[in-house]
Amino acid sequence: MTQSPTLSRRSTSPSAPAPRKSKRSGADARAGYTFLLPWLLGFIALTVGPMISSLYLSFTNYNLFDPPKWIGLDNYTTMFQDERFLQSVGVTVGYVVFGTPLKLAAALAVAMLLNSARKGQGFYRSAFYAPSLIGASVSIAIVWKAMFGDSGPVDQGLSFFGINLGGWVGNPSMTMSMFILLTVWQFGAPMVIFLAGLKQIPADLYEAASMDGAGPVRRSVNITWPMLSPVIFFNLLMETIHAFQIFASAYIISNGEGGPAGSTLFYTLYLYLRGFSDFRMGYASAMAWLLVIVVGIITLIFFKTSKSWVHYSGDSK
């Protein structure tokens, strides 16, 4: 997560004869770029180039058939009068703000539970991880829709306990909870990372703290939390960024429309609809760039604030 500038452990020793070194470094430069060629080509042709052109397109009106027409900042200003756009922002922000912390809390809680046991840990770890592997697939979206449908098993199961919510899929006030449950269900991937982090904490830290009379709460606050904070930071950053990009499940569950009443109109779904069904490619590009800017700002804020709560242990690697 934090790319350290120390890219290689090999340091050129100062005693090496100068001419040989420069000859070798010239050959290395050539070899380096040759080996890097696939990535470099892809980076330029599939990332940098398209980014620049979508930035240009975001200032135009473009429908794929007529040449783009420059309209300045119009796409960006009309966005904020576009009710569907504002709704998609609301839906997505709600999902990120509630779904991600809940998912991570579940992941951390289960990781701590599993970390306390020896036997069977591998089995549970695998079982809990499985949903992360399939959760974003179309198949699971179909299953989710069936399970949370009117009088589906979830509804039925809840009414057994006297809770009658009606269907979730067709009810605009329940759809968000359904999506949040879908993401929380996939707590396994961050859990596995948390578990690996917990294992890295030296046991003698806890022993020493117990010896000094620290109870479980104090041990968590003073040992687990700081020692785990780099992992928490990593998970929080990655999960937040991923949450913004939910697409397949939203598309399938809402039949590609974002309904009912726009309650599942996630940002990327609206972007897709604008670009590839209304063919308003300029507008969609502006939406894409806005997403990049927002994700960039969030990443920046995360890194800036991390200094105050993320603890990196002594070795400056």
Add this chain to the structure above:
Amino acid sequence: MTTMATPKQSAPMLQAQDYNPKSESVTAKRVKSLVFHMVALGLTAVVLYPALWMVASAFKPNAEIGGANTSLWSNNFSFDNFVTAMDGIGGVSTLQFFTNSLVLAVGAVVGTILSASVSAYAFARIKFPGRSVLFGMMIATLLLPFHVVIIPQYIVFQQLGLVDTYVPLLIGKFLAADAFFVFLMVQFMRNLPAELDEAARIDGAGHVRIFCSIMLPLMKPALISTSIFSFIWSWNDFLGPLLYLNTPEKYPLPLALRLFVDQTQSSDYGAMIAMSVLALLPVLVFFLVFQRYIVEGVSTQGLKG
């Protein structure tokens, strides 16, 4: 975590089975472990319920799924749904969709392995000007929402007449566009001792030799993780095929599923769910076979960053 208190409390009950001098703590541990397994098993049941419900429903007649059925058991188990699902949709058999998914996934694995390993070698083992800047950019693409590139990419592929072919879906794999895998391999290679290639260089080996005969064999674990994940990601990919493929004959399974949902409009729930199961089957098999690898891969890639 209350091991300090428990031995005293449980000591009297233990005298009967004192085959072990430390038996008091053994029983305390047993109780703790029992509670742990009860909680963990309960959680497992909740977590796996959707998957089990899916599989169970695929074997049930329609009337039992659509209606209120929370149970995983049915007295009318049958393969009818699978028979219907295998017929496919839109005049294309499900076997064809399977083949398409497989072609795309194998293409993705081959492309990713080739391009990512070569690029990772450059980042991890060769010193050249501009390396750290480029490496930083590669890391940045890990965080970049890729929606920012899909529109221009689509326009270019459309102008090249490549829409409705597999080229737009595979070209990125051969150009190491999944930065995640490059990163994973760089991390792995950095942990291999530098003396290996130093020694080879003294013997006069060039980078091609070092890469092929030293690095690649040692990188096997990273190559396996990469293969597994790029296969599964390609298998589950929905947005890419949705953007680029128009003819059902070329659809991979996720798109075929969407077509199925659209055309049957939930009238044949059972077949729809059976097809969902079929679509996930390879992923589930992969998971059962490689679960250690997969879970281990996740736990190390997160921390080595």
